[in-house]
Amino acid sequence: MRLPLEFRLAVGAIALLLTGACSQDDLNPATTKQQRLIGQWNLRAVEDLAEEDTEFSYTFARDGTVINTLGGAFLTALRDIEGLDEEIVAELEKLQGIDGGDLEWRGTWTVLGDSLDIRFDSVTISLFGRIPVLGKVSVPVYSQALDEAEIVELGFQCSQTESELTLRGRSLAAGITPDLGSVNQQHTAALGSVGKEGVRLAGDRLLGLVRDNALDEFVFIRD
Secondary structure: OOOOHHHHHHHHHHHHHHHOOOEEOOOOOOOOHHHHHOEEEEEHHHHHOOOOOEEEEEEEOOOOEEEEEEEEHHHHHHHHOOOOOHHHHHHHHOOOOEEEEEEEEEEEEEEEOOEEEEEEEEEEEEEEEEEOOOEEEEEEEEEEEOOHHHOEEEEEEEEEOOOEEEEEOOOOEOOEEHHHOEEOHHHHOOOOHHHHHHHHHHHHHHHHHHHHOOOOOEEEEEO
């Protein structure tokens, strides 16, 4: 029995909606394009330089949430910033030195065609060091949820192979816009002093990496 034309067109439209994401090259057609994006992707420029104390990654989850992690020893400078709560300072003093930290932007992601859109609605910063017997310990030093008007939105054009994800956009991450040459203050206006300083430190580190490697696109490799 031949199905009506209207039914066949509807099925075709649904199939296009289900597979519309980053453009793909030589990938397994048995999985959807959204599924192929799921996982952790690390900036290749960081990996190529073998800088073990620096992390820059995007982690896309199946439930539509995303985490952008910027980490490294550069965040240790936050231990001396004014504005840390006394309780946090006391926890940091228990550590045998501070080895580094992680700044995480969290939000949601959506894809349509070759476009990837990210909305960040919270930011957290932690510093880590060691305590005898316990080993590595992470101490949260800053956390902020953003109001609807404060949400940071990033847009990328993207393409993907089995092992690489290429993003093209004005900003590399929230607050980090290479064309400006400094932190994008529109992205950090709602943050407190500790949050702004954390983004500045991460921005200085990543913008230097972009300049030194003349990056005009951002290539990530699957973790």
